[in-house]
Amino acid sequence: MHGMINRAIQCFMRDTYGADTWEKVAEKADLGFDNFEAMLSYPDQITLDVLGRAARQLHKPVETFLEDLGTYLVSHPNVEAIRRLLRFGGENFTEFLFSLNELEGRAQLALPDLEVPTLKVEHIEDGRFRLSCSSAMPGFGYAMVGVMRAMADDYGALVFLEHQGWMDSGEEIITINLLEAAYTEGRSFELSERIGGEL
Amino acid sequence: MTVVRPVTFDAAPFLAFMPMSLVFADSGVILSIGPTLAKLRPAEEMIGKHVTEVFTVRDDGRGQGNGPIPLDTKLYLKFREGVTTRLKGMAASIPGTGVNILNLSFGISIVDAVADYRLTAGDFAHTDLAIEMLYLVEAKSAVMEETKQLNARLQGAKVAAEEQAFTDTLTGLKNRRAMDHVLERMLRTNVPFALMHLDLDYFKSVNDTLGHAAGDTVLQAVAKILMEETRSDDLVARVGGDEFILIYNRFTDHTRLVQTAQRIISRLEVPVPYQDTFCKISGSIGITTTDYYKVPTADGMIHDADLALYSSKYEGRAQATLFDPAVHHDNAVAYDASQDKR
Numbered sequence: 001m002h003g004m005i006n007r008a009i010q011c012f013m014r015d016t017y018g019a020d021t022w023e024k025v026a027e028k029a030d031l032g033f034d035n036f037e038a039m040l041s042y043p044d045q046i047t048l049d050v051l052g053r054a055a056r057q058l059h060k061p062v063e064t065f066l067e068d069l070g071t072y073l074v075s076h077p078n079v080e081a082i083r084r085l086l087r088f089g090g091e092n093f094t095e096f097l098f099s100l101n102e103l104e105g106r107a108q109l110a111l112p113d114l115e116v117p118t119l120k121v122e123h124i125e126d127g128r129f130r131l132s133c134s135s136a137m138p139g140f141g142y143a144m145v146g147v148m149r150a151m152a153d154d155y156g157a158l159v160f161l162e163h164q165g166w167m168d169s170g171e172e173i174i175t176i177n178l179l180e181a182a183y184t185e186g187r188s189f190e191l192s193e194r195i196g197g198e199l
Numbered sequence: 200m201t202v203v204r205p206v207t208f209d210a211a212p213f214l215a216f217m218p219m220s221l222v223f224a225d226s227g228v229i230l231s232i233g234p235t236l237a238k239l240r241p242a243e244e245m246i247g248k249h250v251t252e253v254f255t256v257r258d259d260g261r262g263q264g265n266g267p268i269p270l271d272t273k274l275y276l277k278f279r280e281g282v283t284t285r286l287k288g289m290a291a292s293i294p295g296t297g298v299n300i301l302n303l304s305f306g307i308s309i310v311d312a313v314a315d316y317r318l319t320a321g322d323f324a325h326t327d328l329a330i331e332m333l334y335l336v337e338a339k340s341a342v343m344e345e346t347k348q349l350n351a352r353l354q355g356a357k358v359a360a361e362e363q364a365f366t367d368t369l370t371g372l373k374n375r376r377a378m379d380h381v382l383e384r385m386l387r388t389n390v391p392f393a394l395m396h397l398d399l400d401y402f403k404s405v406n407d408t409l410g411h412a413a414g415d416t417v418l419q420a421v422a423k424i425l426m427e428e429t430r431s432d433d434l435v436a437r438v439g440g441d442e443f444i445l446i447y448n449r450f451t452d453h454t455r456l457v458q459t460a461q462r463i464i465s466r467l468e469v470p471v472p473y474q475d476t477f478c479k480i481s482g483s484i485g486i487t488t489t490d491y492y493k494v495p496t497a498d499g500m501i502h503d504a505d506l507a508l509y510s511s512k513y514e515g516r517a518q519a520t521l522f523d524p525a526v527h528h529d530n531a532v533a534y535d536a537s538q539d540k541r
Contacts, residue, residue, distance in 0.1 A: 105285075
């Protein structure tokens with residue numbers, strides 16, 4: 001996995017549970033180092049080991065851990081850049097959902113080696129959408145649930161999300177019920193970071 | 200009463216303005232295409248065909264109108280045949296003419312499209328940001344490549360520096376720091392292992408009579424033997440002038456450990472040639488294994504291997520002794536190691 005992904009997992013643990021927790025996980029996963037470098041690549045097994053150790057350390061299922069990670073990526077001030085890039089997707093939550101179809105291509109323009117899952121969003125019926133997610137990293141769909149939940153808050157939308165499990169092909173399916181597009185005001189967003197000095 | 204007027208719409212200025220656009224009749228039939236679009240597919244493959252024959256069109260269910268494709272909304276298109284090339288677009292009707300215009304753009308497929316269709320700067324509208332986008336992608340890739348190389352160099356330097364910090368420069372064996380590190384990790388992960396403490400015999404007299412250069416030659420020969428008597432996941436560390444600690448990963452068979460130690464000693468006793476003479480040394484060994492302890496600790500094991508080593512010395516050197524809790528903890532420190540340095 002790309003260092004960015006590993007680094008995200010590390011920063012999530014450090015910012016949410018403290019440096020001690022991260023150090024324990026790094027030690028138990030037998031990394032042999034304390035910090036992932038964002039611009040290096042690591043064998044996939046390392047990422048899986050870290051996820052497994054982290055979930056055990058925090059006494060929660062890996063799925064929950066990944067969902068919390070997804071929420072963190074959008075909502076924590078330390079990783080504000082990710083939230084901003086996702087907000088480039090569209091002016092409302094529906095636009096954002098459809099922009100996920102292009103996320104892989106967009107990310108690869110920036111970082112060709114980054115393993116972004118292939119996401120496909122379809123409109124099923126009024127206010128109901130279906131996201132399929134295929135990724136080299138099993139469980140990425142759970143992280144997407146966290147990302148979408150936090151993005152819904154960001155846009156001020158009220159949504160109900162449900163991870164439907166795995167297809168035989170390894171794809172994860174998530175259904176999205178958009179109950180109200182403008183439930184709250186949401187957070188403001190400007191394309192230019194210079195104007196959008198909300199923080 | 201409705202009057203059906205003939206189509207008198209002149210598309211030329213629109214197509215010059217938007218070289219990636221096409222004009223289609225209300226029926227969906229393509230009437231004319233812009234010059235850049237003509238580079239993607241020959242005009243005869245498009246003109247006269249229905250828009251949806253040429254492209255798959257998706258609008259995520261948000262479009263308006265009952266025409267062949269939704270109007271006034273963001274569209275995602277792909278060619279049905281050949282290179283699919285994902286396109287973004289928007290269609291609008293031109294009032295009173297019975298024709299519609301569909302303007303297209305590459306979106307994220309721009310980088311591939313420029314290569315696939317050999318496009319040039321002249322193929323994009325002057326107001327299009329495509330060239331700036333391509334410029335940015337190229338510049339970013341160049342910088343990224345440099346960063347990658349820098350990362351690789353720094354990573355290599357870091358590994359080398361760490362390696363040096365853990366290596367005994369004379370023999371190339373690991374040093375005490377490295378051993379502490381490995382020992383701690385093995386204890387943490389509950390791996391069974393054996394710890395051997397080797398102290399060279401008669402080394403000091405080689406140093407005293409033949410000089411330090413001879414001593415260094417001997418140490419290098421010893422290092423070579425110890426490396427040959429261990430496997431890749433074992434560890435050999437030089438922890439003092441003529442003291443070595445060997446850690447055997449997942450190897451705790453007492454009989455075989457003693458045999459290994461005896462073989463090491465007999466190999467150490469093979470004289471080492473130095474200039475026109477030979478250096479003769481031997482070694483004493485103390486051994487302990489994790490299975491002696493409920494909770495093995497680094498200090499405890501090193502201490503017990505030492506006690507066993509002292510027994511070897513006491514028994515007349517050139518021996519290997521296995522730690523025995525009954526014997527060694529009763530007669531603790533029966534032997535004064537300082538007297539051996541002769």
